[in-house]
Amino acid sequence: DxxxxxxxxxxxxxxxxxxxxxxxxxxxHNRLYWYRQTLGQGPEFLTYFQNEAQLEKSxxxxxxxxxxxxxxxxxxxxxxxxxxxxxxxxxCASVPTQMDTEAFFGQGTRLTVV
Amino acid sequence: AQSVTQLGSHVSVSEGAxxxxxxxxxxxxxxxxxxxxxxxxxxxxxxxxxxxxxxLVKGINGFEAEFKKSETSFHLTxxxxxxxxxxxxxxxxxxxxxxxxxxxxxxxxxxxxx
Numbered sequence: 001d002x003x004x005x006x007x008x009x010x011x012x013x014x015x016x017x018x019x020x021x022x023x024x025x026x027x028x029h030n031r032l033y034w035y036r037q038t039l040g041q042g043p044e045f046l047t048y049f050q051n052e053a054q055l056e057k058s059x060x061x062x063x064x065x066x067x068x069x070x071x072x073x074x075x076x077x078x079x080x081x082x083x084x085x086x087x088x089x090x091x092c093a094s095v096p097t098q099m100d101t102e103a104f105f106g107q108g109t110r111l112t113v114v
Numbered sequence: 115a116q117s118v119t120q121l122g123s124h125v126s127v128s129e130g131a132x133x134x135x136x137x138x139x140x141x142x143x144x145x146x147x148x149x150x151x152x153x154x155x156x157x158x159x160x161x162x163x164x165x166x167x168x169x170l171v172k173g174i175n176g177f178e179a180e181f182k183k184s185e186t187s188f189h190l191t192x193x194x195x196x197x198x199x200x201x202x203x204x205x206x207x208x209x210x211x212x213x214x215x216x217x218x219x220x221x222x223x224x225x226x227x228x
Binding site: 004006009031033035040041042043044045048050055056091093102103104105106107108110 | 118123148150155156157158159160163204206213215216217218219220221
């Protein structure tokens with residue numbers, strides 16, 4: 001499969017625990033995005049990487065959230081001290097070098113904080 | 115600033131009937147516009163996109179959309195609904211020429227009944 005891959009697909013965690021999600025983009029895509037989608041809403045932008053550089057972070061990304069893309073390939077999104085409000089679908093998308101092509105989305109990681 | 119409004123959070127049609135999902139956008143610059151479809155617990159799949167070429171855009175699965183600048187609209191249509199079209203549909207806008215951050219609407223859930 002040459003699409004965007006996210007792991008895990010589902011995560012249930014207790015409030016206060018830390019969680020980490022992984023995204024493997026399409027191999028030749030240098031741009032990577034994280035979005036968060038809560039129930040009944042459209043995805044909201046969280047952060048953007050071009051290669052290994054994190055170029056933009058949304059105000060939605062509190063200091064409990066951190067994202068990395070250490071070698072410009074896969075990316076991780078970590079949430080520390082999870083809260084019930086963090087329950088959502090976390091979507092990763094990758095885009096090739098050309099600026100005006102569409103984003104290719106992974107299947108997402110659904111986080112449930114209990 | 116850019117934004118998207120999808121009129122109607124739920125639309126129900128009979129199999130074989132016309133599908134019309136409404137999207138209005140706000141943008142300070144000529145936008146690029148997208149429709150994505152999402153099946154339960156899945157990521158987003160691109161249906162079609164408008165990138166300032168032809169105003170009538172044809173996409174996958176028989177869907178099409180027309181960009182109307184005077185009405186700031188980008189409504190999605192399909193002449194004849196199929197049961198497999200039941201899903202959530204998201205309209206999205208982005209600023210051309212910059213990096214590819216998508217701004218999504220809240221989505222419209224399409225139900226198709228026999």
